[in-house]
Amino acid sequence: MIPEIGHFALILALCVAVVQGILPIYGAAVGNSGLMAVAKPAARGQFLLVLTAFCCLGYAFAEKDFSVLYVAATSNSQLPLHYRLAAIWGAHEGSLLLWTFILTIWMFAVTLFSAHLPDATRSRILGVMGLVSVGFLLFMLTVSNPFERLIPAAVDGRDLNPLLQDPGMVIHPPMLYMGYVGFSVAFAFAIAALLGGNLDAAWARWSRPWTTVAWCFLTVGIAMGSGWAYYELGWGGWWFWDPVENASFMPWLAGTALVHSLAVTDKRGGFKVWTVLLAIMAFSLSLLGTFLVRSGVLTSVHAFATDPKRGLFILAFLAVVIGGSLALYAWRAPRVGLGGSFAMVSREGMLLANNVLLVAAMGSVLLGTLYPLFLDALDLGKISVGPPYFDSVFVPLMTPAIFLMGIGPLAQWKKASLPDLAKRLKWAFGVSVLTALALPVVMGNWTPLLSLGLLLAIWIATTAVVTLRERLAHVSGNTLLERLRSVPRSYWGMLVAHCGIAVFVVGVTMVKGFESEKDVRMNVGETTTIGDYTFRFDGAQDVVGPNYTAARGTFSVSRDGRETTVLYPEKRRYTVQNQVMTEAAIDPGLLRDLYVSLGEPLNDGAWSVRLYHKPFVDWIWGGCFIMALGGVLAVSDRRYRIAWHRQEPAVPASTRTARRKVA
Amino acid sequence: MNRFLLPLSIFIVVVVFLGVGLKLNPREIPSPLVGKAAPDFSQPQLYDPATVFSPADLKGKVWLLNFWASWCSGCRTEHPVLMELAKSGEVPIFGMDYKDQRDEAMAWLKRWGNPYPVVGVDDAGRVGINYGVYGVPETYVIDKQGVIRYKQIGPLDPDTVAKKILPLVKQLESQ
Numbered sequence: 001m002i003p004e005i006g007h008f009a010l011i012l013a014l015c016v017a018v019v020q021g022i023l024p025i026y027g028a029a030v031g032n033s034g035l036m037a038v039a040k041p042a043a044r045g046q047f048l049l050v051l052t053a054f055c056c057l058g059y060a061f062a063e064k065d066f067s068v069l070y071v072a073a074t075s076n077s078q079l080p081l082h083y084r085l086a087a088i089w090g091a092h093e094g095s096l097l098l099w100t101f102i103l104t105i106w107m108f109a110v111t112l113f114s115a116h117l118p119d120a121t122r123s124r125i126l127g128v129m130g131l132v133s134v135g136f137l138l139f140m141l142t143v144s145n146p147f148e149r150l151i152p153a154a155v156d157g158r159d160l161n162p163l164l165q166d167p168g169m170v171i172h173p174p175m176l177y178m179g180y181v182g183f184s185v186a187f188a189f190a191i192a193a194l195l196g197g198n199l200d201a202a203w204a205r206w207s208r209p210w211t212t213v214a215w216c217f218l219t220v221g222i223a224m225g226s227g228w229a230y231y232e233l234g235w236g237g238w239w240f241w242d243p244v245e246n247a248s249f250m251p252w253l254a255g256t257a258l259v260h261s262l263a264v265t266d267k268r269g270g271f272k273v274w275t276v277l278l279a280i281m282a283f284s285l286s287l288l289g290t291f292l293v294r295s296g297v298l299t300s301v302h303a304f305a306t307d308p309k310r311g312l313f314i315l316a317f318l319a320v321v322i323g324g325s326l327a328l329y330a331w332r333a334p335r336v337g338l339g340g341s342f343a344m345v346s347r348e349g350m351l352l353a354n355n356v357l358l359v360a361a362m363g364s365v366l367l368g369t370l371y372p373l374f375l376d377a378l379d380l381g382k383i384s385v386g387p388p389y390f391d392s393v394f395v396p397l398m399t400p401a402i403f404l405m406g407i408g409p410l411a412q413w414k415k416a417s418l419p420d421l422a423k424r425l426k427w428a429f430g431v432s433v434l435t436a437l438a439l440p441v442v443m444g445n446w447t448p449l450l451s452l453g454l455l456l457a458i459w460i461a462t463t464a465v466v467t468l469r470e471r472l473a474h475v476s477g478n479t480l481l482e483r484l485r486s487v488p489r490s491y492w493g494m495l496v497a498h499c500g501i502a503v504f505v506v507g508v509t510m511v512k513g514f515e516s517e518k519d520v521r522m523n524v525g526e527t528t529t530i531g532d533y534t535f536r537f538d539g540a541q542d543v544v545g546p547n548y549t550a551a552r553g554t555f556s557v558s559r560d561g562r563e564t565t566v567l568y569p570e571k572r573r574y575t576v577q578n579q580v581m582t583e584a585a586i587d588p589g590l591l592r593d594l595y596v597s598l599g600e601p602l603n604d605g606a607w608s609v610r611l612y613h614k615p616f617v618d619w620i621w622g623g624c625f626i627m628a629l630g631g632v633l634a635v636s637d638r639r640y641r642i643a644w645h646r647q648e649p650a651v652p653a654s655t656r657t658a659r660r661k662v663a
Numbered sequence: 664m665n666r667f668l669l670p671l672s673i674f675i676v677v678v679v680f681l682g683v684g685l686k687l688n689p690r691e692i693p694s695p696l697v698g699k700a701a702p703d704f705s706q707p708q709l710y711d712p713a714t715v716f717s718p719a720d721l722k723g724k725v726w727l728l729n730f731w732a733s734w735c736s737g738c739r740t741e742h743p744v745l746m747e748l749a750k751s752g753e754v755p756i757f758g759m760d761y762k763d764q765r766d767e768a769m770a771w772l773k774r775w776g777n778p779y780p781v782v783g784v785d786d787a788g789r790v791g792i793n794y795g796v797y798g799v800p801e802t803y804v805i806d807k808q809g810v811i812r813y814k815q816i817g818p819l820d821p822d823t824v825a826k827k828i829l830p831l832v833k834q835l836e837s838q
Contacts, residue, residue: 295685315682323678330671333667373684376684377687
């Protein structure tokens with residue numbers, strides 16, 4: 001009964017979504033405020049309906065209702081409750097429901113925080129989101145229904161893929177989807193602006209916080225996925241350039257470009273056409289990612305079970321949504337006009353360069369990801385594109401981008417002087433170069449890439465100090481504390497996010513330069529030393545978990561004769577799917593991770609063992625969280641809080657009526 | 664051309680490729696040996712080292728050649744499928760014990776069942792090299808003229824057997 005309620009709620013949600021996608025947009029076009037008023041209650045109603053469906057599926061999992069096909073396929077009576085709930089998004093159908101649910105959460109949020117928007121704009125935004133939702137609900141109800149019954153019911157479920165039975169599964173997909181789907185808001189803002197023909201600074205100001213929030217979620221989501229891969233896959237890598245990782249990274253790159261481009265549109269009215277295109281791009285790439293994961297066109301560790309009908313549906317949906325928006329763009333954008341002019345050496349110029357570099361990076365990831373498909377489709381052979389391609393493309397693109405990151409915030413809008421910038425930054429530059437050259441030598445391993453990485457990281461940090469100092473000189477306040485307080489939060493946000501990049505770069509550089517690993521056979525009582533740490537293998541015992549049996553090894557780690565920690569890596573066999581999983585044991589630390597994973601059992605209690613010493617590896621994820629923190633600071637800026645609390649529209653009434661006449 | 668149409672044009676090209684991509688299977692790795700004569704060999708048999716096993720003996724028959732080993736976990740996954748197929752009697756499966764120990768291989772077959780009428784021994788992996796074996800298990804469909812018609816990399820599953828192997832065998836039998 002409960003699953004039928006969920007199914008029915010989805011059908012109703014589809015009806016509501018159709019109404020929400022048509023009436024408000026039509027109303028905005030003809031200036032009918034009655035039709036426009038439909039948007040808000042429709043969006044809220046849709047949210048409640050999809051919430052109901054989501055809870056129904058959760059209930060079916062919690063109650064182990066194996067008469068629901070999806071529940072039987074992705075869970076098992078032995079599976080603990082938190083993983084049964086996380087199994088809601090453990091496979092295709094349910095993760096699609098999560099996608100839709102999060103889309104309605106964002107819609108609901110728009111209805112809450114849009115009091116300051118003109119009616120027509122708000123109606124168009126919600127209408128566009130409603131249309132996107134129509135596609136996803138239709139997809140679910142036609143070829144991917146999570147509530148499909150299995151009659152007669154299965155005695156027990158086939159269990160969740162053991163790879164997914166991990167705390168990372170509980171939090172990573174919702175975070176990532178919040179980011180992916182969050183770009184739908186910026187997308188809807190852009191489409192609404194194209195429809196209404198008013199791409200002004202106000203539009204950019206409204207879009208900014210939404211884009212930043214989505215970007216923060218995506219940043220955290222990607223970082224968590226990377227961390228999960230690091231400890232779950234058992235060989236210590238943190239990024240694999242897998243097609244599906246790329247699928248999440250491309251919207252991130254486009255989103256990062258969008259965040260910067262929106263700043264120019266907001267502050268200077270420039271880059272309008274470009275900003276709109278980026279907003280369309282960021283969301284399109286999110287949709288493309290959905291297609292790549294679910295259609296089976298690329299091989300990947302993440303791919304869902306595939307079905308040609310599903311692939312065709314998403315492709316058609318993709319063609320309509322992205323093709324439609326790009327056609328609208330081609331039609332409306334030429335009339336938008338350009339913003340104010342600026343010199344090449346100016347903050348605009350540098351942000352433009354940043355955008356070009358980020359989009360080029362995005363393009364090269366896209367090319368590398370789809371290249372095997374292109375070749376195969378043209379019958380030119382089967383290849384795969386791996387890390388060497390991406391590494392060699394990324395370093396030359398990111399190096400100038402990071403270099404500009406240091407200068408950009410110091411440059412004046414419109415026109416800046418190079419000699420002046422050079423004078424202000426000479427200390428930062430000198431300190432960075434010297435430290436970057438000396439530090440690796442002191443640490444005993446100099447390589448060009450190591451120095452380059454450190455140079456970039458220190459450059460970001462030192463220029464941030466210079467930027468902050470100059471900024472403090474220009475704000476009012478008697479004491480230092482007062483002056484620090486009067487620097488706006490959005491400015492702090494920028495500095496913090498940039499420093500996050502520095503931390504990230506340090507992590508990547510140090511891991512690449514100084515990590516060491518050993519693949520050894522260890523007998524009981526034997527010791528192995530790696531990076532100052534001595535590991536003693538104290539044997540492996542059999543342990544029994546809720547739905548698996550495991551061999552658990554014990555490793556005592558010591559340094560200079562003093563015990564550091566004891567690590568317990570496991571080799572688990574999940575009984576239902578008869579799959580073997582490696583559970584690495586990690587001793588994390590600010591300056592290094594110690595990482596042990598069990599290989600295969602050998603004779604007489606000996607095991608093949610992999611040991612890693614990874615300096616600064618946690619800085620990689622730490623950097624991502626700091627970036628996201630910067631985003632949060634920026635969004636909490638005073639001017640957004642004021643805008644949200646203001647009941648009156650931010651635009652004077654006279655322009656509003658004028659716009660309506662135009663519409 | 665209108666520069667505002669550029670994004671749309673790029674997108675259309677990508678969609679066309681994605682559409683074509685839907686029909687392709689990225690996991691399928693083509694073998695240059697498909698359509699060519701199966702490389703000849705004469706290897707000792709597992710249960711009777713004095714007798715040799717050679718494809719020449721099987722001319723005029725459609726048969727499967729399955730590379731396996733007792734140390735390979737994929738072979739363990741595949742094994743019930745092979746047992747089922749052998750029981751159905753649709754097509755004979757000949758085994759090639761790849762880089763393995765004779766006693767361990769025999770113990771493995773004793774424990775899990777033996778689907779093969781004859782098992783050849785390729786302890787040095789020479790036959791594997793000639794057949795372009797990436798890793799065990801791999802299975803080849805060989806026709807009456809001794810030509811390789813299909814190559815399966817990785818374990819056979821019931822679906823592949825029902826949808827690919829059996830129809831192909833039927834078609835080859837009728838030729």
